[in-house]
Amino acid sequence: MLELSLPARRGLPCHAGDFSPRAQQLILSHYLEPELTMECTVKLFANFRLGRFKVEKFDLEPGSTCRDVVKSLSIDEAEIGVLLINGRHVTLEQALQPCDILAIFPLVGGG
Amino acid sequence: MDKIFRINMTDLSTKVEDVPADWAGLGGRGLTSTIVSQEVPPTCHPLGPSNKLVFAPGLLSGTAAANSGRLSAGAKSPLTGTIKESNAGGTSAQLFARMGIKAIIIEGMPAGDAWYNLHITKDGVTIQEEKELLGKGNFAVIEAVEQRLGKKIGVLTIGPAGEQRMTMANISVKDPDSKIRSHGRGGLGAVMGSKRIKFISVDGTDAPGIVIADPEKFKVAARTFSKALLDHPVSGEGLPTYGTNVLVNIINESGGFPTQNFKYGQFEPHDKISGETMQETIVARGGKFKHGCHAGCIIQCSQVYHDKDGKYLTSGFEYETIWGLGADCCIDDLDAIAEIDNIMDDVGVDSIETAVTMAVAMEAGVIKFGDAQGIKRLLREDVTNGTALGRIIGNGTASVGSAYGLTRVPVVKNQAIPAYDPRAIKGIGITYATSTMGADHTAGYCIATNILGVGGHVDPLKKEGQVELSRNLQIATAAVDSTGMCIFVAFPALDIPECLPALIDMINARFGISLTGDDVTNLGKHILKIERQFNIAAGFNSSHDRLPEFFKTEQLPPHNVVWDFSDEEIDEFWNF
Numbered sequence: 199m200l201e202l203s204l205p206a207r208r209g210l211p212c213h214a215g216d217f218s219p220r221a222q223q224l225i226l227s228h229y230l231e232p233e234l235t236m237e238c239t240v241k242l243f244a245n246f247r248l249g250r251f252k253v254e255k256f257d258l259e260p261g262s263t264c265r266d267v268v269k270s271l272s273i274d275e276a277e278i279g280v281l282l283i284n285g286r287h288v289t290l291e292q293a294l295q296p297c298d299i300l301a302i303f304p305l306v307g308g309g
Numbered sequence: 310m311d312k313i314f315r316i317n318m319t320d321l322s323t324k325v326e327d328v329p330a331d332w333a334g335l336g337g338r339g340l341t342s343t344i345v346s347q348e349v350p351p352t353c354h355p356l357g358p359s360n361k362l363v364f365a366p367g368l369l370s371g372t373a374a375a376n377s378g379r380l381s382a383g384a385k386s387p388l389t390g391t392i393k394e395s396n397a398g399g400t401s402a403q404l405f406a407r408m409g410i411k412a413i414i415i416e417g418m419p420a421g422d423a424w425y426n427l428h429i430t431k432d433g434v435t436i437q438e439e440k441e442l443l444g445k446g447n448f449a450v451i452e453a454v455e456q457r458l459g460k461k462i463g464v465l466t467i468g469p470a471g472e473q474r475m476t477m478a479n480i481s482v483k484d485p486d487s488k489i490r491s492h493g494r495g496g497l498g499a500v501m502g503s504k505r506i507k508f509i510s511v512d513g514t515d516a517p518g519i520v521i522a523d524p525e526k527f528k529v530a531a532r533t534f535s536k537a538l539l540d541h542p543v544s545g546e547g548l549p550t551y552g553t554n555v556l557v558n559i560i561n562e563s564g565g566f567p568t569q570n571f572k573y574g575q576f577e578p579h580d581k582i583s584g585e586t587m588q589e590t591i592v593a594r595g596g597k598f599k600h601g602c603h604a605g606c607i608i609q610c611s612q613v614y615h616d617k618d619g620k621y622l623t624s625g626f627e628y629e630t631i632w633g634l635g636a637d638c639c640i641d642d643l644d645a646i647a648e649i650d651n652i653m654d655d656v657g658v659d660s661i662e663t664a665v666t667m668a669v670a671m672e673a674g675v676i677k678f679g680d681a682q683g684i685k686r687l688l689r690e691d692v693t694n695g696t697a698l699g700r701i702i703g704n705g706t707a708s709v710g711s712a713y714g715l716t717r718v719p720v721v722k723n724q725a726i727p728a729y730d731p732r733a734i735k736g737i738g739i740t741y742a743t744s745t746m747g748a749d750h751t752a753g754y755c756i757a758t759n760i761l762g763v764g765g766h767v768d769p770l771k772k773e774g775q776v777e778l779s780r781n782l783q784i785a786t787a788a789v790d791s792t793g794m795c796i797f798v799a800f801p802a803l804d805i806p807e808c809l810p811a812l813i814d815m816i817n818a819r820f821g822i823s824l825t826g827d828d829v830t831n832l833g834k835h836i837l838k839i840e841r842q843f844n845i846a847a848g849f850n851s852s853h854d855r856l857p858e859f860f861k862t863e864q865l866p867p868h869n870v871v872w873d874f875s876d877e878e879i880d881e882f883w884n885f
Contacts, residue, residue, distance in 0.1 A: 308553030
């Protein structure tokens with residue numbers, strides 16, 4: 199039932215959520231030459247999808263933060279309601295790790 | 310002056326009474342819970358003559374205040390055995406308020422087999438025998454009552470489930486489009502059925518209307534209040550566009566989206582049933598993605614959903630229903646879910662209780678997970694006709710769990726747990742456990758602060774701060790439920806400083822009184838305490854304020870978390 203983020207082109211056994219970020223890094227360093235980018239998945243929701251996308255993979259520079267991703271997508275920070283990495287709430291300052299899934303929501307509610 | 314309309318179904322008499330002084334400042338839930346507390350013996354059988362069914366519009370219903378058209382229904386619940394208040398939109402709250410009706414109290418029970426309808430005008434109530442509409446679904450009842458009494462008539466009705474006194478039965482309220490809103494939770498339709506009332510018609514002809522004590526002050530406050538509702542991104546933009554179903558994706562992403570009878574926290578095809586997909590589908594098929602459940606609603610979170618041929622399929626298509634049939638029953642087809650939603654409205658069953666019941670029935674092997682046709686058959690044939698299986702299902706989640714010897718039965722005080730898993734969203738677990746109503750997300754909507762970032766942030770996966778959060782929200786909700794306001798006014802009220810004072814100013818201007826914020830908080834506390842007192846007198850104690858055992862022992866993926874509050878930690882809730 200889990201959504202898997204498989205960096206298929208590299209054939210890595212990297213399932214976000216199954217491994218801690220540290221373990222993911224170890225796996226990466228084991229399989230790869232040092233790389234200049236890391237792959238993360240970005241998901242957008244509600245009106246953030248308009249003119250953009252639902253889900254896409256990004257090659258990010260190591261050390262990239264949520265704010266860097268938000269800026270690159272031209273999303274107004276003031277409109278952001280919730281940021282989740284791998285299902286956990288984070289702030290804009292949070293740095294991403296390889297294979298992270300970043301979900302960006304405007305302020306939404308219901309119930 | 311407002312009146313109390315009292316209907317005695319034992320001797321088929323009716324009375325119009327003055328409002329007792331200690332009820333005068335109450336409305337909605339505050340009034341229904343007060344009347345039930347004062348007049349219903351807590352140990353009575355909920356389907357017997359001692360129980361009473363009470364309807365009350367809110368303090369601001371019938372005025373020009375935005376979103377004030379909610380009607381409260383109260384009784385001792387046949388599902389939970391606790392006190393119950395369930396509120397709904399539709400046209401009746403505003404009609405009652407403008408007719409000068411503070412509350413309607415239905416008591417007693419007829420001795421014979423005859424069925425009745427009640428006709429309510431500003432002058433009183435007429436009890437008439439009803440033959441023609443027995444066994445009919447709610448849509449047919451509304452159509453027939455409109456033919457008899459005109460398009461403007463308000464209607465409260467029960468379907469076949471209510472007639473058969475099933476504890477998942479709801480009371481349907483006609484909405485402005487002659488469709489249905491529901492007093493969904495707690496089996497109040499069974500209470501109406503036990504009193505042998507098929508429907509209540511509400512004729513607002515020559516209603517005296519509302520006299521506002523300070524019209525100028527009211528106008529200013531109402532404007533401030535409306536502006537707050539429209540300015541907040543949730544009530545002003547998210548809800549009108551995507552409906553409550555906007556929650557599918559965010560709750561799924563957070564890992565607290567109960568799936569396959571609360572086995573998993575995420576549903577892989579979630580986007581197929583999401584608010585975003587629903588909105589696109591509605592637009593493509595010519596439905597309406599904005600729609601109010603009552604006149605004067607400016608949030609418009611409801612919608613009209615058409616089938617692929619552009620014909621009406623359902624309206625008021627809510628997140629909880631879509632989650633329940635979608636993720637919990639594993640149906641990834643929005644059209645099939647919409648069709649079942651419409652059947653539930655017609656048969657007259659609570660969409661949360663029913664969906665969770667079906668998921669448990671799937672776990673029991675009655676039908677397979679994902680079997681939408683099976684659900685339709687169980688509702689249309691078994692529940693409607695009252696077969697033995699239909700009655701097991703019609704009595705809800707706990708009934709099916711018990712009949713099939715299951716342990717993963719998500720209920721608190723016998724009422725189905727709705728669309729947020731308490732292991733991964735711990736604040737809502739405190740609300741489920743402690744609510745005087747049984748498992749009820751609206752009683753203290755911790756999702757706002759745990760997940761949505763409204764009213765601050767309390768980490769959903771940690772225990773810290775959850776009891777206090779739930780307590781504060783349950784107190785505030787009990788007060789808001791007394792105003793006739795839609796609970797979604799809480800989103801702006803939590804974030805926009807002018808919103809709550811404007812709401813209090815409207816109440817003050819309406820009645821010529823001077824409540825403060827503290828008075829409103831105290832009202833909320835008072836309501837919770839009288840409700841709890843009723844439950845204690847009915848035999849409940851802190852051991853009932855608990856979640857089912859499986860939440861403690863079965864880890865919920867993807868966060869692999871369990872429910873880890875101690876009994877003492879939960880019981881802290883009532884320290885106020």
